[in-house]
Amino acid sequence: GAVVSQHPSRVICKSGTSVKIECRSLDFQATTMFWYRQFPKQSLMLMATSNEGSKATYEQGVEKDKFLINHASLTLSTLTVTSAHPEDSSFYICSARVPQGAYEKLFFGSGTQLSVL
Amino acid sequence: AQTVTQSQPEMSVQEAETVTLSCTYDTSESDYYLFWYKQPPSRQMILVIRQEAYKQQNATENRFSVNFQKAAKSFSLKISDSQLGDAAMYFCAYDDTGGGSEKLVFGKGTKLTVNP
Numbered sequence: 298g299a300v301v302s303q304h305p306s307r308v309i310c311k312s313g314t315s316v317k318i319e320c321r322s323l324d325f326q327a328t329t330m331f332w333y334r335q336f337p338k339q340s341l342m343l344m345a346t347s348n349e350g351s352k353a354t355y356e357q358g359v360e361k362d363k364f365l366i367n368h369a370s371l372t373l374s375t376l377t378v379t380s381a382h383p384e385d386s387s388f389y390i391c392s393a394r395v396p397q398g399a400y401e402k403l404f405f406g407s408g409t410q411l412s413v414l
Numbered sequence: 415a416q417t418v419t420q421s422q423p424e425m426s427v428q429e430a431e432t433v434t435l436s437c438t439y440d441t442s443e444s445d446y447y448l449f450w451y452k453q454p455p456s457r458q459m460i461l462v463i464r465q466e467a468y469k470q471q472n473a474t475e476n477r478f479s480v481n482f483q484k485a486a487k488s489f490s491l492k493i494s495d496s497q498l499g500d501a502a503m504y505f506c507a508y509d510d511t512g513g514g515s516e517k518l519v520f521g522k523g524t525k526l527t528v529n530p
Contacts, residue, residue, distance in 0.1 A: 341518075346517075402461065403461070403518070408457045
C-alpha cells in the first residue's frame with residue numbers, strides 16, 4: 298500500500314534555532330499534503346495544506362512565517378519551524394491523499410516529536 | 415464550525431469481548447464523511463473505518479463496525495472479539511470537503527485498554 302515517510306522521528310533543538318521536517322510519498326505522487334500538530338493527550342489539529350507548486354494554505358491562528366511549508370515536488374513536502382521556542386514543542390504529523398478507487402484515502406506519516414529546550 | 419465530541423477519555427475491555435466507543439458531531443451539512451482512526455503507541459495514524467453520510471447502511475470492516483445515526487449525529491464504533499493489538503487511542507473524525515479526507519476535524523480521542 299501507499300507509504301508516507303516522515304523524517305526525523307524525533308528532534309531536540311535549542312530555542313531560537315530552526316528545524317526542518319520532511320514528508321515524502323514513497324510510491325505515489327501527492328499533489329496535496331497536510332500538516333497536523335498534536336499536543337500531549339490532545340487531538341490532531343490541522344495546521345496547513347501543502348500544495349505542490351503553489352503556496353500553502355494555513356489554518357486560522359497558524360503563523361505562516363513561523364511554520365514554513367514547501368512542496369517543491371510531487372513526492373516531498375517540508376515543514377520548517379523557524380526560531381523555535383519551547384511552546385512549539387509538539388508532535389507533528391504529515392499526511393497525503395491517494396486516490397483509491399471511488400474515493401481518496403488519507404495516509405499519515407509516522408510523525409515527528411519536536412522538543413525545544 | 416463543525417465539532418466532534420468523544421465523551422469517553424478512556425475505556426477498557428477484556429480480550430475477546432466487545433466494546434463500543436462513542437462519538438457525536440455537530441454540523442449543518444447534509445453530505446459528509448466520518449472516520450475512525452487508531453493511533454497505537456507508535457503514534458502512526460491508521461484508518462479503521464469510513465462512513466459516507468448519504469449511505470444508510472452502517473460500514474463494517476471485519477471486527478469493526480459502526481452505528482451511524484444521522485439524525486442524532488452519532489457515530490459509534492463497535493469492536494468485536496477485542497484483541498490485545500486493538501489497544502490504542504481511537505479518534506473519531508469528520509470531513510465535509512467532498513470526501514477527500516482533506517480538512518479532517520478530530521475528536522479528542524478515547525484511550526482503549528485491552529485486558530488479557
